Amino acid sequence: MKTFFMRRGSALRLVMLCWMMALFGAFMPAHAAGEAAAEQVAREQSQPLNNAPVWREVRSGQEHFTLAKGPEAGVLIQSEGNTWRQWRNGPITQYGGWLLILVPSAIALFWLVKGTMKLHDKPTGRKMKRFSGFERFAHWGTAITFLLLAVTGVAILFGKHVLAPIFGPEFFASLLVVGKLIHNYVGPVFGVFVLLMILTFLRDNVWQACDAIWIKRAGGLLGGDHVPSSRFNFGEKTWFWLGVTFLGLTVVISGLVMDFPNYGWTRADMQLANMVHGVSALVLLALSFGHIYMGTIGVEGAYQSMKTGYVDETWAKEHHEFWYDDVKAGKSGHPQDSVTGARS
Numbered sequence: 001m002k003t004f005f006m007r008r009g010s011a012l013r014l015v016m017l018c019w020m021m022a023l024f025g026a027f028m029p030a031h032a033a034g035e036a037a038a039e040q041v042a043r044e045q046s047q048p049l050n051n052a053p054v055w056r057e058v059r060s061g062q063e064h065f066t067l068a069k070g071p072e073a074g075v076l077i078q079s080e081g082n083t084w085r086q087w088r089n090g091p092i093t094q095y096g097g098w099l100l101i102l103v104p105s106a107i108a109l110f111w112l113v114k115g116t117m118k119l120h121d122k123p124t125g126r127k128m129k130r131f132s133g134f135e136r137f138a139h140w141g142t143a144i145t146f147l148l149l150a151v152t153g154v155a156i157l158f159g160k161h162v163l164a165p166i167f168g169p170e171f172f173a174s175l176l177v178v179g180k181l182i183h184n185y186v187g188p189v190f191g192v193f194v195l196l197m198i199l200t201f202l203r204d205n206v207w208q209a210c211d212a213i214w215i216k217r218a219g220g221l222l223g224g225d226h227v228p229s230s231r232f233n234f235g236e237k238t239w240f241w242l243g244v245t246f247l248g249l250t251v252v253i254s255g256l257v258m259d260f261p262n263y264g265w266t267r268a269d270m271q272l273a274n275m276v277h278g279v280s281a282l283v284l285l286a287l288s289f290g291h292i293y294m295g296t297i298g299v300e301g302a303y304q305s306m307k308t309g310y311v312d313e314t315w316a317k318e319h320h321e322f323w324y325d326d327v328k329a330g331k332s333g334h335p336q337d338s339v340t341g342a343r344s
């Protein structure tokens with residue numbers, strides 16, 4: 001009986017203890033909240049409209065309760081977003097802007113000093129097939145989608161500094177709505193073309209011993225001398241690997257993360273994707289100026305090769321002599337359907 005009462009006594013003590021702890025636990029936050037509220041009331045008197053503690057709590061990143069589903073849906077404000085905004089509107093926009101001004105200026109200066117790289121010998125009038133129809137389709141599909149993305153992307157990043165003061169905020173806003181739609185929908189199409197380009201041109205962009213000669217003589221760009229190379233020279237290979245493959249895929253993957261926000265990304269993921277996307281797109285665009293220059297006014301006859309698929313034999317010999325030798329020997333691996341002079 002005694003042990004029964006003793007047991008009952010200790011059970012009672014346990015229940016009492018739990019009850020007190022529960023009361024204490026329930027009362028404490030209310031008490032703390034009460035204190036915070038009192039502090040806020042006092043603050044309203046001494047510093048009207050200053051509700052800093054509320055915002056400090058909102059920005060603490062602490063997760064609260066919400067019916068909305070999704071990662072960190074209970075976090076009202078993600079403070080790191082401010083850091084992202086400062087990077088995006090600060091160094092990325094500023095240095096990116098300078099890159100887009102300085103690179104074309106340097107190219108323009110180079111062209112004014114050096115002029116177009118001309119053929120040394122006269123064209124023979126005999127044409128060699130350089131690109132198949134499919135290769136040109138992949139190339140121009142990539143180029144057109146890239147240019148659309150470049151124009152709209154530049155407007156998204158720099159528009160408020162350049163276009164808004166010219167067109168006014170209302171027209172600029174409508175312009176950007178259309179621009180953003182184009183950017184979001186053309187992005188994945190560009191991604192498909194980038195993959196096509198990689199698959200199509202991979203084989204002729206692998207490293208070859210002759211690339212070392214090209215590097216040693218800086219591609220003949222400064223001396224203007226003739227440097228033999230295979231189907232693509234080291235400059236083109238750099239553009240292929242660094243520009244199209246590495247930066248192209250980085251831009252596409254980071255763009256897809258932003259295009260499809262409902263795949264469980266957090267806000268931090270999206271902010272990182274945005275910065276990676278911006279930086280890689282700006283560097284890709286700067287590199288593309290060099291490529292477009294070489295493909296148009298920089299090198300005589302280069303544009304014809306991508307436009308028609310054919311080049312003059314003199315062009316082939318002077319720019320890609322090892323490839324020319326291979327084609328002549330029937331070892332290029334690319335069938336020649338015509339070597340007569342009918343095409344231009």
Ligand code: HEM
Nearest residue numbers: 142143146201205232236237240244292295302303305306
């Ligand atoms: C309007 C813009 C463009 C022009 C005028 C242009 C012009 C050219 C020309 C003429 C060639 C042939 C060069 C030769 O015969 O050796 C070429 C090749 C090539 N272009 Fe473009 N292009 C443009 C945009 C682009 C863009 C945006 C990309 C990719 C993002 C690109 C990627 C390539 C690649 C990968 C090659 C083959 C060279 C290699 O694989 O290394 N092009 N381009």
